[in-house]
Amino acid sequence: MEYLATSPLLRSKNAQLIEDAVDLVASYPAIPITADCVIFGFEENQLKVLLIRSDLVQYKGLWSLLGDIVYANEELDTAAYRVLRQRTGMDDVFLEQVKTFGCPERHPGGRVVTVAYASLLNIQHHQLKILDNELHWHNIDHLTDMAFDHKAIVDECYRWLQKRIQEHPLGFNLLPEKFSLRELQNLYEAILGQPLDRRNFRKKFFAMDFLVDVGEYEHDVPHRPGKLYKFDFDKYEKNKRKWIGIDF
Amino acid sequence: MEYLATSPLLRSKNAQLIEDAVDLVASYPAIPITADCVIFGFEENQLKVLLIRSDLVQYKGLWSLLGDIVYANEELDTAAYRVLRQRTGMDDVFLEQVKTFGCPERHPGGRVVTVAYASLLNIQHHQLKILDNELHWHNIDHLTDMAFDHKAIVDECYRWLQKRIQEHPLGFNLLPEKFSLRELQNLYEAILGQPLDRRNFRKKFFAMDFLVDVGEYEHDVPHRPGKLYKFDFDKYEKNKRKWIGIDF
DNA sequence: GCAAAAGTGTTGTCCTTACACCCATGC
DNA sequence: GCATGGGTGTAAGGACAACACTTTTGC
Numbered sequence: 001m002e003y004l005a006t007s008p009l010l011r012s013k014n015a016q017l018i019e020d021a022v023d024l025v026a027s028y029p030a031i032p033i034t035a036d037c038v039i040f041g042f043e044e045n046q047l048k049v050l051l052i053r054s055d056l057v058q059y060k061g062l063w064s065l066l067g068d069i070v071y072a073n074e075e076l077d078t079a080a081y082r083v084l085r086q087r088t089g090m091d092d093v094f095l096e097q098v099k100t101f102g103c104p105e106r107h108p109g110g111r112v113v114t115v116a117y118a119s120l121l122n123i124q125h126h127q128l129k130i131l132d133n134e135l136h137w138h139n140i141d142h143l144t145d146m147a148f149d150h151k152a153i154v155d156e157c158y159r160w161l162q163k164r165i166q167e168h169p170l171g172f173n174l175l176p177e178k179f180s181l182r183e184l185q186n187l188y189e190a191i192l193g194q195p196l197d198r199r200n201f202r203k204k205f206f207a208m209d210f211l212v213d214v215g216e217y218e219h220d221v222p223h224r225p226g227k228l229y230k231f232d233f234d235k236y237e238k239n240k241r242k243w244i245g246i247d248f
Numbered sequence: 249m250e251y252l253a254t255s256p257l258l259r260s261k262n263a264q265l266i267e268d269a270v271d272l273v274a275s276y277p278a279i280p281i282t283a284d285c286v287i288f289g290f291e292e293n294q295l296k297v298l299l300i301r302s303d304l305v306q307y308k309g310l311w312s313l314l315g316d317i318v319y320a321n322e323e324l325d326t327a328a329y330r331v332l333r334q335r336t337g338m339d340d341v342f343l344e345q346v347k348t349f350g351c352p353e354r355h356p357g358g359r360v361v362t363v364a365y366a367s368l369l370n371i372q373h374h375q376l377k378i379l380d381n382e383l384h385w386h387n388i389d390h391l392t393d394m395a396f397d398h399k400a401i402v403d404e405c406y407r408w409l410q411k412r413i414q415e416h417p418l419g420f421n422l423l424p425e426k427f428s429l430r431e432l433q434n435l436y437e438a439i440l441g442q443p444l445d446r447r448n449f450r451k452k453f454f455a456m457d458f459l460v461d462v463g464e465y466e467h468d469v470p471h472r473p474g475k476l477y478k479f480d481f482d483k484y485e486k487n488k489r490k491w492i493g494i495d496f
Numbered sequence: 497g498c499a500a501a502a503g504t505g506t507t508g509t510c511c512t513t514a515c516a517c518c519c520a521t522g523c
Numbered sequence: 524g525c526a527t528g529g530g531t532g533t534a535a536g537g538a539c540a541a542c543a544c545t546t547t548t549g550c
Contacts, residue, residue: 017305021357024304029320030278033350033361056272057265072277073359076350100348100363102281102324109269111321113281115348182528199531200513223527224520430501447504448540471501472547 034114035079036067036150038098038157039088041123041137042174047190048123048137049154050087051146058108059147063138065154067114080117087135088121094173095119098160099153106149118157120173165191168240169208172231178214180226181205210235282362283327284315284398286346286405287336289371289385290422295438296371296385297402298335299394306356307395311386313402315362328365335383336369342421343367346408347401354397366405368421413439416488417456420479426462428474429453458483 018024039050051063066087070079076097085091095117102113123137140158143151165171171187172179185201205211211229218225266272287298299311314335318327324345333339343365350361371385388406391399413419419435420427433449453459459477466473 017308018303019305021304021306021355023357025280025355025357025360028280028282028317028360030280031318031320032273032276032278033281034276055266056269057267058269060265069276070279070350072279073352075352076348076361097347099345100324102318102363104321104323107269107273109271109273112273112276113324115350180529197514198529199515202530203532204512218529220522221528222522224522224529226529428502445540445542446502447542450503451505452539466502468549469501470549471499472503472549474502 032110032112033070033076034067034112035070035076035083036065036114036116036153037080037083037087037095038065038116038118038154039084040118040120040140040157040161040174042187042190043123043137045186045190047140047187049140049143051136051138052087053134054147056108056147062145062147063136063143063150064147065116065150066135070115076115077117080115080119084119090121093119093121094170096164098157101149101153103149114153116153116157118160120161120170122174122176124176162192169205169210169236178216178228178230180218180228181211182226184229209239280358280360281318281324282315282360283318283324283331284313284362284364284401285328285331285335285343286313286364286366286402287332288366288368288388288405288409288422290435290438291371291385293434293438295388295435297388297391299384299386300335301382302395304356304395310393310395311384311391311398312395313364313398314383318363324363325365328363328367332367338369338373341367341369342418344412346405349397349401351397362401364401364405366408368409368418370422370424372424410440417453417458417484426464426476426478428466428476429459430474432477457487 037050041048041050050066052066054060054062054064066083068079068083068086070076074082077095080095080097081091084093084095096119098116098118100113100115104111106112106114140154143154145151146154165188171184171191174187175183181202184205185196185198188201189196210232212232214228214230216228218228289296289298298314300314302308302310302312314331316327316331316334318324322330325343328343328345329339332341332343344367346364346366348361348363352359354360354362388402391402393399394402413436419432419439422435423431429450432453433444433446436449437444458480460480462476462478464476466476
């Protein structure tokens with residue numbers, strides 16, 4: 001991490017130690033950093049991502065991710081949570097750093113490096129907070145051209161999500177507190193982009209043993225109503241390690 | 249990613265579009281960014297990581313990762329490859345972004361955000377280039393206190409490596425061109441930190457079918473010499489998808 | 497001939513897959 | 524009563540884990 005005034009290869013163990021780290025850091029080229037959130041949601045059996053209209057003339061009409069600059073003394077994670085909170089009103093949501101994008105040409109206004117975070121949130125629980133009508137859920141399969149390199153960022157985060165959901169059952173964050181197994185399966189199918197066998201899916205999740213039967217049933221469905229379940233976080237935490245590698 | 253002069257919640261679709269993106273970016277707080285490389289190597293049946301003495305007085309005597317500032321118009325990946333090349337003379341080596349570390353207090357000279365990359369390289373092939381005697385291979389299990397937050401970075405990259413090597417057999421990058429199955433198994437055991445069954449290990453790798461028998465044997469070993477193999481990259485590339493999730 | 501590691505197969509278990517029928521409800 | 528999806532079990536195949544003996548070499 002240390003900046004080397006001369007080529008690193010020319011340094012030796014006799015090189016002078018740097019006394020003033022502050023001067024050193026002040027001499028570094030500095031680059032604006034942003035945090036972008038790829039917020040996944042699930043609605044009408046479709047995986048969606050939350051986007052806003054770009055406010056740059058260059059990208060007029062195009063959609064972009066929710067993001068903001070990282071403040072001078074702000075943790076990266078904190079900046080990402082702040083973006084999430086400002087946009088959705090939520091701060092108790094799962095959020096994970098996925099990748100940093102640093103192409104010098106990715107922003108038309110000059111170099112800006114962005115740290116991409118992915119997040120899953122329940123559309124039903126949060127839709128009331130989203131009043132700004134420039135903010136919309138977009139089907140992940142129908143993303144048109146986006147501002148900046150945001151399409152590439154979404155793609156990367158989508159691949160991350162597909163992998164992640166097979167290692168940890170975090171899909172629950174996208175569902176209402178009580179959900180039917182059909183909803184859960186729809187979610188997995190939407191994320192993985194492939195149909196799954198219903199019986200095997202149910203077997204697998206029951207075997208994981210963190211679904212709690214809440215003793216209620218679906219309402220207003222034009223067929224036999226399914227049982228509703230909720231997620232037992234305690235059981236999940238206890239057995240976590242065992243599911244590294246859930247295949248469908 | 250767009251910077252919002254006012255709170256995002258107050259923006260509406262009638263908000264003015266930003267005409268001058270350059271002005272906008274110029275108004276952002278800027279932060280120095282470095283690229284740090286966690287370079288893993290394998291020698292004497294031990295997983296090692298390449299470190300250098302810190303050149304900061306504050307960290308006198310402590311070891312730190314190989315890193316350098318990211319230049320104003322340099323790709324992050326390019327900076328990481330440059331660090332690797334400057335330190336080891338290699339530029340044909342596997343390198344992957346792992347995570348970005350942005351704690352405001354991680355550098356004593358002021359805020360510096362670092363993008364951590366992990367890399368695997370063959371100690372035998374590259375040892376000649378390492379002339380600087382402040383550069384040393386350290387056993388991953390015996391890392392003492394390190395400069396900055398570099399211990400945390402190494403830990404994160406180590407976890408990444410353990411996971412990665414079970415998905416893709418990139419351990420070959422750490423071995424000589426021709427290697428015995430025992431060497432390969434030693435490598436996997438060193439990385440995963442656990443013993444593996446020899447017969448099952450061999451079965452698994454033969455089943456993957458990218459080991460080519462080069463028709464040679466080990467020399468100068470005080471026991472029956474093992475066959476030497478090399479890695480068939482073409483076969484690997486063709487069958488890649490099948491090994492997402494190699495368990496030991 | 498002894499020490500040390502190479503090399504090799506089988507078996508039981510578990511997990512995954514594929515697959516078909518009855519059930520409860522709304523209309 | 525019919526359409527719709529809910530709910531269930533089994534059998535076959537494949538992957539994994541456990542495990543012991545013979546072979547080859549250096550000394």
